[in-house]
Amino acid sequence: MVKCTINGIDIEVEAGTSVIEAFKQAGQDIAHYCWHPGLSVAGVCRLCMVEIEGNPRLQIACNTQVAEGMKVTNQSEMVKDAVKWGLDFHLINHPLDCPICDQAGECGLQDQYMHFGKYDPEMALSKVKKHKVVDLGERVVLDSERCILCSRCVRFTEEVSKSNELGIFNRGDRSEIGTFDGMPLNNKYSVNTVDICPVGALTSKDFRFRQRVWFLKDKPSVCTGCSTGCNIDVYFNKDGVWRVKPHHSDVNGYWMCDEGRDIYKAVNPITTDFVGERENKKAVKKPNRILSAHSYHDGKMEFISTAETVSSIELGSFSNPALIVTGQYSNEEYDSILGFWKSKAGGKNIFHWQNQPEQWQDFDGLLIRGDKNPNTKGLLASLEKHGLQAQSQLPSMEGFDFVLVLGPENQWVYDNISQVADQVSQAKKVIWLSACHLEKASQMPKHVTFVPAKTFVEKSGSFTNFEGKVQSFAMVDVFVEEALDLQQVTQWFAGERVTASLAHPWQSVHNEFIHERGEL
Amino acid sequence: MEVKILTEHYSDDNYRSLDGYKAKGGYETLKKAFSMKPEDIVAEVKASGLRGRGGAGFPTGVKWGFLPNNGEPRYLLCNADEGEPCTFKDRMMMEKAPHQLIEGMIISAFAIGSHKSYIYIRGEYVYAAKVLEKAIKEAYDAGLLGKNIMGSGFDHDLDVYRGAGAYICGEETGMISSLEGKKGQPKLKPPFPAVQGYLAKPTIVNNVETLAAVIPIIRDGAAAYRKNGTEKSAGTKLFSVAGDVNKPGNYEVPLGYKMIDLINNECGGVKGGKLKAAIPGGTSAPIITAEEIEKATLDYECLAEMGTMLGSGSIVIMNDTRCMVDMMKVISHFYHHESCGQCTPCREGTGWLHKLVTSVITGQAKLTDIDLLCEVANKMKGRTICALSDAAALPVLGIVPKFRDEFEFYIKEGYSKVRGKSHGQMHH
Numbered sequence: 026m027v028k029c030t031i032n033g034i035d036i037e038v039e040a041g042t043s044v045i046e047a048f049k050q051a052g053q054d055i056a057h058y059c060w061h062p063g064l065s066v067a068g069v070c071r072l073c074m075v076e077i078e079g080n081p082r083l084q085i086a087c088n089t090q091v092a093e094g095m096k097v098t099n100q101s102e103m104v105k106d107a108v109k110w111g112l113d114f115h116l117i118n119h120p121l122d123c124p125i126c127d128q129a130g131e132c133g134l135q136d137q138y139m140h141f142g143k144y145d146p147e148m149a150l151s152k153v154k155k156h157k158v159v160d161l162g163e164r165v166v167l168d169s170e171r172c173i174l175c176s177r178c179v180r181f182t183e184e185v186s187k188s189n190e191l192g193i194f195n196r197g198d199r200s201e202i203g204t205f206d207g208m209p210l211n212n213k214y215s216v217n218t219v220d221i222c223p224v225g226a227l228t229s230k231d232f233r234f235r236q237r238v239w240f241l242k243d244k245p246s247v248c249t250g251c252s253t254g255c256n257i258d259v260y261f262n263k264d265g266v267w268r269v270k271p272h273h274s275d276v277n278g279y280w281m282c283d284e285g286r287d288i289y290k291a292v293n294p295i296t297t298d299f300v301g302e303r304e305n306k307k308a309v310k311k312p313n314r315i316l317s318a319h320s321y322h323d324g325k326m327e328f329i330s331t332a333e334t335v336s337s338i339e340l341g342s343f344s345n346p347a348l349i350v351t352g353q354y355s356n357e358e359y360d361s362i363l364g365f366w367k368s369k370a371g372g373k374n375i376f377h378w379q380n381q382p383e384q385w386q387d388f389d390g391l392l393i394r395g396d397k398n399p400n401t402k403g404l405l406a407s408l409e410k411h412g413l414q415a416q417s418q419l420p421s422m423e424g425f426d427f428v429l430v431l432g433p434e435n436q437w438v439y440d441n442i443s444q445v446a447d448q449v450s451q452a453k454k455v456i457w458l459s460a461c462h463l464e465k466a467s468q469m470p471k472h473v474t475f476v477p478a479k480t481f482v483e484k485s486g487s488f489t490n491f492e493g494k495v496q497s498f499a500m501v502d503v504f505v506e507e508a509l510d511l512q513q514v515t516q517w518f519a520g521e522r523v524t525a526s527l528a529h530p531w532q533s534v535h536n537e538f539i540h541e542r543g544e545l
Numbered sequence: 546m547e548v549k550i551l552t553e554h555y556s557d558d559n560y561r562s563l564d565g566y567k568a569k570g571g572y573e574t575l576k577k578a579f580s581m582k583p584e585d586i587v588a589e590v591k592a593s594g595l596r597g598r599g600g601a602g603f604p605t606g607v608k609w610g611f612l613p614n615n616g617e618p619r620y621l622l623c624n625a626d627e628g629e630p631c632t633f634k635d636r637m638m639m640e641k642a643p644h645q646l647i648e649g650m651i652i653s654a655f656a657i658g659s660h661k662s663y664i665y666i667r668g669e670y671v672y673a674a675k676v677l678e679k680a681i682k683e684a685y686d687a688g689l690l691g692k693n694i695m696g697s698g699f700d701h702d703l704d705v706y707r708g709a710g711a712y713i714c715g716e717e718t719g720m721i722s723s724l725e726g727k728k729g730q731p732k733l734k735p736p737f738p739a740v741q742g743y744l745a746k747p748t749i750v751n752n753v754e755t756l757a758a759v760i761p762i763i764r765d766g767a768a769a770y771r772k773n774g775t776e777k778s779a780g781t782k783l784f785s786v787a788g789d790v791n792k793p794g795n796y797e798v799p800l801g802y803k804m805i806d807l808i809n810n811e812c813g814g815v816k817g818g819k820l821k822a823a824i825p826g827g828t829s830a831p832i833i834t835a836e837e838i839e840k841a842t843l844d845y846e847c848l849a850e851m852g853t854m855l856g857s858g859s860i861v862i863m864n865d866t867r868c869m870v871d872m873m874k875v876i877s878h879f880y881h882h883e884s885c886g887q888c889t890p891c892r893e894g895t896g897w898l899h900k901l902v903t904s905v906i907t908g909q910a911k912l913t914d915i916d917l918l919c920e921v922a923n924k925m926k927g928r929t930i931c932a933l934s935d936a937a938a939l940p941v942l943g944i945v946p947k948f949r950d951e952f953e954f955y956i957k958e959g960y961s962k963v964r965g966k967s968h969g970q971m972h973h
Contacts, residue, residue: 068733069887071928082927088733110924114893147917150900150909174886193728193886196711198896200886 029095044086044097045073055099056108056141058115058133058223059175060087063279065184067176070115072137074107075099083107108141117148118198119224120170128225130238134173153198161203162190162210164230164283165219169201172226178202178218185280185391188212202226213393217280220270231286232268236260245272246498247488249353249435249481250285252385252396254490257281259482259501265293266482266501276490282393291434291461292480294504313461314505315477324467331507334474335517338456340369343427347374349449350415351433352398355486356495358511359400359407362431365515367411374425377404377415380439394491397438399481403489419445422452431511432459434480449473458514477508484510547811548773550761550781551754552797555641561676563683566644572689574764578652579697581763586656590759592767594779599624599715599752600827600857602845605759609657611739612747620748621654621662623756626720628667628712629827630879632859634783635753637795639666639673642757643680647703649756651694652763654701657749662703664753665720668710677705712883716931717750718742719885730885731931754783774800778844778855788823788862789816800855804841808862818864822947826856828876829936831943832869853943868963869948870955873941874902880937891934894925898941905952908959915952919945 026037031044031051038047043066048055058070066087073086078096083104086097098104115134123129155169179191179202190210194203204210210218219229241260248255248269255277257269266289271281290296296313318331340346348366350359366372379385380397387395398404408415422428428449433439436459443465449455450470457463458478466475482501489495509517549555559565566572578586591606612619623646627635639646646664654662666674681703684690692700706724713719714729721743723729742748758780762770771779778800784807787793791813798807804825808815820835825843831853833841841847848855863872881899886892901918904910922938922945929935945952954962961967 066733068930069889071888071890074928088735107924107928111889111928114889114897114924117893117897148897150897150904153896173889174892176887195886196713197881197884197886198892200892 027091027093027095029091029093029097032098032100038091042091044075044077044084044089044091044095047091047097048075048086048099053099054140055086056111056137057087058137058173059177061177061180061221061279062273063185064177064180064221067180070111070173070175072108072111072115073099074104074111076101076104105141109144112138112142113144113146113148115173116146118153118170119173120152122171126171126225127228127233127238128171128222132225133223155199155201159203160209161227162215164215165210166228166230166233167202168226168228171224172202173224174200174202175223177221177223178227181214181218181221182210182212185217186212186214191218213282213284213389214280214391216283216286217271221279229268229286236262236267241267243270244499244501246482246501247399247496248281248285249288249399249488250282250397251394252352252398252401252491253277253392253394254399254488254494254496255281255285255392256496257285259289261482261502263502265289265295265504276494276496277392280392282391284393287437288435288481291436292482292504314480314508315459315462315475316505317507318474318476320471320474321467321469322471326467327471329474331476331509332517334456335476335509335514336520338427338518340365340427340518343370343454345374345425346370346427346429347376347422347425347452349376349378349419349428349430349445350404351378351380351431351439352396352401352404353434354400354404354431354511355481355484356400356403356407356489357486358484359404360410361512361515363407363411363413365518367413369518372411372413375408375413375415376419377417378419378430378433378439378445379417380433380441382417396491397435398433399490400488402491402493403487403495406489419448422449425452426454428452428455430455430457430459432457432463432478434460434478436461436463446473458509458511460508476514477505479503479505479508479510483508486510546798546802547796548781548799549797550773551638551645551757551783552641552795555637560642561640561644561680563644563680563687566642571644572648572695574760575648575651575689576695578655578763579695579699583656583658586652586763589767590656590762593762593770594767594774594777595755595758595762595770596778596845597752598754598758598782598858600629600829600854602855605751605755608739608751609653609749611737612657612749613740615747617746618661619657619659620743620746621650621657621659622717622720622724622743622748622750623650623662623664623753624715624717624720624750625664625666625670625673625753626708626715627670627753627857628715628883629829629857629859630876631785631787631824631861632827632857633785633787634795634858636667636670636673638753638757638783639670640676643677644684645757645760646677646753647680647684647689649759650703651689651701652759653749653751653756655697655699656759659749660700660702662701663724663743664703664705665714665724666705666707667715668708674705674707681705711885712879713885713931713933716933719931720750721748728885730887731933733930775842775844775846777846782843782855782858784843785857785859786812786862787859789818789864789867790814790862791816798843800844801847802843804838804843804860807843807860808838812862815862815864818866820862821865821867822863822869824859824861824863824940826854827859828861828879829932829939830854830856831939832947833943834947866963868961869944869951870902870905870961871964873944874899874906876940876944877902877937880933884933884937888929888934890925890928891937894921894934895937897921898925898937905955910956912953912956914956915945915949 057073059067068088074083159167243258256272256274318334384395455473487497596602714723718732738748877899881895884895922941925934925938
């Protein structure tokens with residue numbers, strides 16, 4: 026450990042800590058753009074200037090290691106002046122188009138100007154013109170004029186995704202981020218560049234122009250995209266979830282994959298963009314979630330009371346019931362339903378519906394795993410705990426008089442879903458729990474009843490990830506009021522009726538200020 | 546008086562061939578060096594007081610002493626990316642005496658224990674590169690490069706690497722990046738090249754003239770080398786004199802020589818008018834006025850005292866028909882064009898300076914912009930990874946305060962105080 030003094034505060038840090046990290050540890054604000062804890066040091070923004078006692082020249086905190094007894098400050102007039110001018114240099118060619126910029130509200134330039142700047146600009150000459158609306162790849166758009174060339178995105182593709190698509194082209198104030206010919210930014214982690222972009226230069230095609238960030242709240246959760254269990258922040262308002270971003274943790278560091286960013290699309294009652302319809306340029310508004318229990322009669326949807334449907338099931342009355350489970354529910358839910366199944370149905374006929382199990386051991390070396398279920402480990406543990414056996418092959422369902430399907434929340438990773446639907450409809454009575462509508466649901470026979478299931482943001486619980494780490498998550502908000510989690514299903518099966526109120530799927534769009542306004 | 550130590554035989558056309566070079570005692574010093582211990586060579590260079598001739602003036606022997614003893618391979622890089630405007634001494638050295646550089650490099654490589662070196666040559670120096678390549682081939686054929694040179698047991702390989710015309714690749718870490726095949730951008734220091742340079746291995750970067758100067762130091766000894774020059778600026782140095790003089794060119798004079806003597810004696814006096822000002826060490830060096838030139842001696846200390854620097858030793862002489870606003874515009878355009886764009890103060894500041902100076906000429910400037918010009922330059926200084934930002938700022942801090950009247954006149958009247966309403970003669 027090394028002792029040092031940061032802005033008059035004595036702290037001890039580990040040997041090899043950089044001064045900027047020491048500032049963070051001491052809880053002191055320090056201006057910076059190019060430094061990112063998950064990337065190498067570039068030392069180019071020249072904002073994290075500090076004064077070290079005994080050194081007449083200002084040093085950058087990111088490339089200076091703490092030495093024993095070092096006394097560092099960023100409160101001196103010399104540092105303040107350097108930071109003020111550093112900001113001014115960043116802003117002279119910046120378009121200052123905050124009113125139409127998606128980053129506004131979470132922009133490094135805005136925040137740091139309000140914190141460290143607040144000067145009168147002196148640049149009265151014409152600004153450098155650069156490329157705008159540059160299509161970098163499938164998910165990311167670049168506005169070069171907003172770019173402050175911190176090189177975070179370039180270093181990300183070099184060091185983290187190791188795909189090297191991005192580079193800085195040209196030199197001086199004509200420098201621009203860009204991709205090489207025929208090599209668009211299409212790696213599986215590309216949207217991380219948007220997250221780490223401190224300004225509005227890189228924006229996500231999925232999120233841009235959809236919401237102003239100050240209308241969104243965020244709460245932590247766990248990604249359901251695969252068995253890695255990346256920690257995420259869910260950004261939402263009363264109309265639904267608008268994006269998820271990685272939340273720093275031991276599991277995922279600072280990153281998450283692009284696939285994982287789509288999980289919110291299974292949550293919103295109405296989505297404007299279905300997965301798989303990215304090519305369709307017209308944004309289609311469709312109700313996505315199942316809002317109430319229903320079945321189909323000659324292709325027409327017939328609503329049934331969710332409460333009556335579920336609570337009318339008397340499990341003991343069936344001679345040969347079956348349970349089909351997927352790895353997309355929480356540990357608590359498995360515990361509840363499997364316990365109930367054991368006591369009422371003797372624990373028979375449990376089938377583990379698996380999507381491409383031959384790929385489950387796949388790992389891309391960074392975050393993406395082949396098991397596209399967040400909780401396969403948890404399911405297996407729960408089965409073991411209850412002393413139950415699950416078969417991985419789905420047999421013909423003709424012989425069963427009741428089948429309860431715990432359908433997947435992220436349907437798009439189950440490529441055999443319509444095949445399973447056909448198979449299941451052979452049973453006499455089926456209850457299919459699902460968060461979203463199935464593509465071929467309308468062709469299903471009348472004895473298949475769909476019951477709305479809660480998504481991961483609407484319940485609290487825990488997932489056990491690939492390495493057996495149990496990660497709990499809390500409810501973010503409820504978007505479909507009639508949706509049930511498996512504990513509720515169990516309760517209702519057991520006759521403990523809990524009334525559910527009707528959903529209001531077609532809420533009018535009404536924004537509200539979540540955060541207090543800053544200084545204007 | 547010119548003292549020709551390095552340039553003694555440059556008038557001999559045959560000197561660039563191996564035979565011609567050997568006829569004048571070439572590669573004899575290398576033979577002597579092989580009879581010495583490497584550490585004695587380093588000590589001799591240290592004792593000679595030789596300072597880097599590329600611009601920074603850092604003591605060469607001290608630099609060599611920074612190499613860590615960790616058993617890693619070491620690289621010697623010759624910086625021949627002579628990009629400082631108005632400097633053309635290395636070009637002449639390489640074109641006239643390629644074997645002098647090669648011999649100097651082998652001796653230096655032997656001294657620091659390097660088995661691989663590169664000459665990073667400016668892309669525009671096509672002819673010099675050809676001459677060097679030919680000379681290197683001759684040296685290989687004669688067993689002066691490769692395995693077991695002159696039976697000494699010392700192996701050394703030497704290659705020429707051509708740059709692509711970026712000024713920033715003359716900065717040693719920018720040059721290393723370029724040589725590694727990356728975009729030529731300076732690297733963060735620490736680590737310094739002597740510890741982690743080319744391919745993250747210990748590396749020494751020396752200028753062409755510095756490496757050539759190792760030969761007379763080893764041949765005649767440090768004491769003989771010190772007979773020329775001053776206590777702190779030992780030896781002779783090549784000066785590239787350009788601008789308004791009758792005989793522009795490269796001149797080798799002892800350090801400490803009077804600048805006015807160089808102008809009046811060697812260069813045949815000022816042409817086309819009265820002496821107005823001079824830039825003593827490449828355009829990055831702040832300008833000095835005619836009065837200051839009278840007092841200036843060509844050594845590191847005197848020029849530093851005057852607030853400027855010896856730099857690469859390229860002297861630009863200006864007569865009284867030269868408009869300083871025009872001059873400022875040409876200089877600021879150069880740095881705007883050449884900033885690598887990595888560090889924000891330099892990337893944005895060089896463009897800002899250029900735009901401010903241009904606005905003076907286009908009549909868009911206010912009188913307060915003169916102070917702003919100096920303020921911007923001041924804030925660019927000492928805040929970046931390499932010295933390009935300083936190199937762009939220093940000429941402003943020299944020219945603008947010293948010739949403020951010309952800037953004020955231009956802003957108020959809309960035309961040049963010096964050349965009137967006629968178009969400037971200086972173009973870039």
